[in-house]
Amino acid sequence: MSSDLALFRRRLLQNPKQVSALAPSSRFLARAMAEGLGPKTGRVVEFGPGTGRLTRAILAAGVPARMLELFELDSDFVRHLHQQFPGVAVHHIGADHAGEVVAPGVGAVVSGLPLLSMPAEVREAIVGAAFRILAPGAPYIQFTYGPKPPLPPETMEKLGLRVEAGPKIWLNLPPARVYRFYRI
Numbered sequence: 713m714s715s716d717l718a719l720f721r722r723r724l725l726q727n728p729k730q731v732s733a734l735a736p737s738s739r740f741l742a743r744a745m746a747e748g749l750g751p752k753t754g755r756v757v758e759f760g761p762g763t764g765r766l767t768r769a770i771l772a773a774g775v776p777a778r779m780l781e782l783f784e785l786d787s788d789f790v791r792h793l794h795q796q797f798p799g800v801a802v803h804h805i806g807a808d809h810a811g812e813v814v815a816p817g818v819g820a821v822v823s824g825l826p827l828l829s830m831p832a833e834v835r836e837a838i839v840g841a842a843f844r845i846l847a848p849g850a851p852y853i854q855f856t857y858g859p860k861p862p863l864p865p866e867t868m869e870k871l872g873l874r875v876e877a878g879p880k881i882w883l884n885l886p887p888a889r890v891y892r893f894y895r896i
């Protein structure tokens with residue numbers, strides 16, 4: 713775990729805009745993100761896994777490795793993820809390209825992406841890609857550190873989404889809240 717932290721800090725210093733967090737998610741936040749997932753969820757896709765904190769929680773919830781696919785832009789994180797999670801597919805491409813390599817019918821998309829620090833058009837391309845592969849009624853799960861949901865109302869309206877807020881996870885640096893978005 714301490715090597716995870718060292719890698720995270722190194723990549724943060726090299727590419728602060730893309731990594732965009734002070735530290736990897738805590739195990740408490742990771743568990744909240746994976747809540748409700750399990751062996752019956754079907755295929756799960758994760759955006760922006762970094763060192764794999766959420767990945768570990770998704771697998772611990774009972775999602776089989778062969779049912780999980782990751783999208784990560786940073787090549788050092790990609791190498792680390794391959795080593796840490798054998799059997800999990802790791803795509804070294806942006807989350808906005810998920811629809812090009814994943815067939816529709818996915819049971820959940822779990823995202824650790826810094827959505828709110830992205831330009832609106834990038835954010836919409838990413839969330840749009842998620843809902844193109846998600847099965848009807850399946851959630852797009854995203855945490856944020858700020859006081860508001862991680863998608864502005866105009867984006868939600870444009871994409872036809874509703875949101876459910878989870879509890880605040882205080883044991884995280886900084887504290888965060890998990891949101892689940894659904895197609896209306």
Ligand SMILES: C[S@@+](CC[C@H](N)C(=O)[O-])C[C@H]1O[C@@H](n2cnc3c(N)ncnc32)[C@H](O)[C@@H]1O
Pocket residue numbers: 730731732733735736737759760761762763764765766783784785786789805806807808823824825826
């Ligand atoms: C805030 S870190 C979260 C890491 C991890 N999920 C966690 O919770 O500890 C954001 C991660 O998203 C990745 N990332 C940023 N933009 C991306 C994109 N468009 N597609 C895929 N990954 C991206 C970064 O390289 C970084 O690993």
